[in-house]
Amino acid sequence: MQAGSLWPITELFESLADVQFWVKDHENRYVHVNRGFLLNYALSEPSQIIGQTDYRLSPTYLADQFWLDDEHVLAGNRVVNRIELVGNADQTPCWNVTNKVPLRNDAGRIAGTAGTTRRLGPMGEGGPNSHGLEPVLARIRDGYQRPLHNGELAARAGLSVRAFERKFKTLFHLTPQQYLRKLRVRMACRSLVFSELPLAEVAVACGFADQSHFNHAFRSIMRRTPRDYREHYRRG
Structure with missing residues (x-):
């Protein structure tokens, strides 16, 4: 090319x-x-x-x-x-x-x-401008470590839950929870490489309910377990 x-x-x-x-x-x-x-x-x-x-x-x-x-x-x-x-x-x-x-x-x-x-600015500027979801992006960025439900995110956008979910999927090609899960996995990657936290603590710090949910989500996106991922980059 x-x-x-x-x-x-x-x-x-x-x-x-x-x-x-x-x-x-x-x-x-x-x-x-x-x-x-x-x-x-x-x-x-x-x-x-x-x-x-x-x-x-x-x-x-x-x-x-x-x-x-x-x-x-x-x-x-x-x-x-x-x-x-x-x-x-x-x-x-x-x-x-x-x-x-x-x-x-x-x-x-x-x-x-x-x-x-x-x-991405402090209030979500730089995101999908003029679509009204900048406050949602800012909330996801600042609050991915804790449970975030679609109702809360919809309220940030000033929409009903159904309208918010439809609009989000159109703009991002992912549901809000799929989007959030991918962000959490990427943040976990940083923690696995740069911290000594046990896997269970990494899971909680990145917003996963427990280590089992963390392992499943991480492997589905990164194609290896969190433990394998950490060991791979430590060897490197």
Whole structure:
């Protein structure tokens, strides 16, 4: 895949310094990044990352998560308005909203992926703007460690539960609880790598009812158990 074939889309994102935009080929190598991406990773030239993968920029545990995302998108799926912690050049994490889509060639075959991520503000700014769910994103970000029910989230959006669930599924391609579960698993990944907490405490700290629920959710998303995940990155 050639980045030039995507012009003027790539040119458009050059004017958005607060948005990171990238294009990858079918082997998850960067073929284009915008100025916002370079600024976030303190890179001076695109040549420093073009042809490289996320393992060049990010800790292994994060690069592995990005790789799983890319494989999911290369299979024809999308990542839509997901809130997640994204690293800065100084290794400090910040809350972002991320989107990823498959790219197809002239023959209609998936040939790569494209994505954007931007900072999520204190009240959810940077999320799905003008759709009224910014307060919901902020509540999920700040309260994922405890039970969050659809009724509470619907009230934040000023909607009935049914209308909220329908709107959320349309915007995010996930139910509110599926979205919340994915966020909790990603936060658990950080805790497993960087803390010494027992697995049961990681489960509770990340909002799971107990270790059994945690194990099931984690394995369904990360393709390995929490214990295997921790041991893998400690060996690395």
